[in-house]
Amino acid sequence: MPATSAATAATAVINLDLEGPRISRHLYGHFAEHLGRCIYGGFWVGEDAAVPNEGGIRLDVVEALRALDIPNLRWPGGCFADEYHWKDGVGPRADRPRMVNTHWGNVEENNHFGTHEFMALCELLGAEPYINGNVGSGTVQEMSEWVEYLTRDGDSPMVRMRKANGRDEPWKVPFWGIGNETWGCGGNMRAEYSADLARQYATYCRDHGGNTLYRVASGANGDDYRWTETLMRQISCFGCEATPRTFFQGLSVHHYTLAGPWEAKGSATGFDTADYYRTMASARRIDRILSGHSAVMDVYDPGRAVGLVLDEWGTWWDVEPGTNPGFLFQQNTMRDALVASTHFDIFHRHAARLVMANIAQTVNVLQAMLLTDGDALVRTPTYHVFEMNKGHHDAASLAVHLRTTAGTARRTVGDTELDTLSASASVKDGALLVSLSNLDAEQSAGITLDLRGGRVGTPTARLLTAARVQAHNTPAEPDAVAPRAFDEVAVTDRGITLTLPPHSFATLSAPLEA
Ligand code: AHR
DSSP states (O other), X not given: OXXXXXXXXXXXXXXXXXXXXXXXXXXXXXXOOSSTTSTBTTXXXXXXXXXXXXXXEEHHHHHHHHTTTOOEEEESOSGGGGGOOGGGGSSOGGGOOOXXXXXXXXXXXXXXXOHXXXXXXXXXXXXXXXXXXXXXXXXXXXXXXXXXXXXXXXXXXXXXXXXXXXXXXXXXXXXXXXXXXXXXXXXXXXHHHHHHHHHHHHHHSOOOTTOOOEEEEXXXXXXXXXXXXXXXXXXXXXXXXXXOOBSXXXXXXXXXXXXXXXXXXXXXXXXXXHHHHHHHHHHHHHHHHHHHHHHHHHHHXXXXXXXXXXXXXXXXXXXXXXXXXXGOOOOOBHHHHHHHHHHHHXXXXXXXXXXXXXXXXXXXXXXXXXXXXXXXXXXXXXXXXHHHTGGGTTOEEEEEEEXXXXXXXXXXXXXXXXXXXXXXXXXXXXXXXXXXXXXXXXXXXEEEEEEESSEEOOOEEEEEOXXXXXXXXXXSSTTXXXXXXXXXXXXXXXEEEEEEOSSEEEEEEEXXXX
C-alpha cells in the first residue's frame, strides 16, 4: 500500500498576464476504429435500425458527442487501418466485398461503413476528418488514389468514381496518417525502413486543389526515442529543393495507461487502492514521454515545423467479463476520469510541440466517451472530463505553479513519488479556466488560487467525483458519476479557495476584469 500523508494544503500561483502557447483544440481529438462495437453498434446501426439514425448513423451518439465539440476524428484504425482497402468501402453497400477483421476478433467486416459514411459522420459531428492510410498491406497507388478520391476537384479517374458514388464536391481532409504502428501491427518494420516508406508514401499523398494535407508519419511506441530520432533525421527535405520543406508535418506516438504489465492489466471496476495509485503513476509517465520525444525533435527541428501527435492514448483494462476479448470493451470509472484530467494538464504544458492527441476510443472500446447497449446510451466519467475541459480548446495556456505544504500531496508508489495534485489553466475570450485534480484516494485537498497580474470576477465551479473511485455509469444508473455545481468556493484576500474532495476533478472559471 502507498504511504499515507496528511491532508493537503496547496497554493496554485497563476500569472494571468503571462500567456503561454496556444492549446490546440486538436489535443481533444478522438479515434474510431473498426474494432468491436465502436463503428458497428456504436456509430453505425444502418438505415433500417429501430434506433433513431440519419443515413445509418446513430443520432443519440451524435447528439452526445456534439456537446464535446469534437475537433477531429481518426479512422479507420489503428491496426485495422493496415488491412483496410478503401475501395471495398465505397459504392452500393450490397455490392461491397466482405473481409475478415483479423486484428479484432476475426469477425466479418461487411464494409457497410466506408469513406462516404465516415465523411457523413464527421459532418454530423462537426469534426475534422483524420484518415489513417494503409502502409502495412496497401500500396502507394492505393493511398494516393484515396486522397485523390476524397479531395480532388475537376476531372480525374478517382473524381469520376466519387461522383458515380453520389458525391460531386470534393471533401476537405486536413489530417492524413501514413501507416499505424509500423513497428508492430502495421508491418513490424525497423525505424529506418519505416522512415523511408513514410517519405515515399507522403510524396504521393498530394495536396489537391484547395486541400492541404497535414501528413502524420507512424511514430514511436511509448518511450522509443530512437524511433523518433530516426524519423526526424530523415524527415526533412531542407536543401533538396528550392523551398525547404518537410516530407511530413507530424510524427505520431502512442502510449496507453495500465495499472501493471500487459499480461495483468486488471479489471476496469474491480481494482483496489494500490491498483489505483499505480494507474495514476502510469498516467503521469506521459509527461516524461512527451518531454523525451520533444527533446529529440528540438535537436532536428528547433523551429517546431513538425508537430508531435499522440494519436492513441488512454486506459487499457481487461475486457468486461463475458465479452469478446478481441472487442476491447471495458467499463470506465472515476479512475479513468482522473487519468484523462491528468493527461490534459500534461498536454497543456506540452502545447508548444504537441499539436494533436486522440483518445482511444470514442464509443464502446477502451477508454470510451460513450457506452451503448442496444438502444441505451451511457456517458462515461471520461466523457464528463472532456466536456468540463472544453473551454481550453484553442485557449492561451497559463502556467500553474503548485506549492504544497511539505510532506503532503505525495504518495510513494513503488519506486516513484506520485504528486497527487494536478492542475492547468488557460484564458480565452476574456475568461479564465482552471482545471484541478485531486488524485489522492482518501484525503481532501485545500487549494488557494493565487492569481497575479490581473483580476477576475465572480468564479463559478463544477465538480466531478463519487463516493468510490470505482464508481461508474450504467444504463440503470447513468448519472452515478456526473458533474455538479461546486458552490464551496470562497473569494478571500489570499485568493480563491476551495477544497477538493478525494479523487475528484473540478473546473473553475471566472471572467477577467479590466
Ligand atoms: O486502440 C487499439 C489498438 O491499439 C490500435 O488498433 C493499435 O494501433 C494499438 O495497438
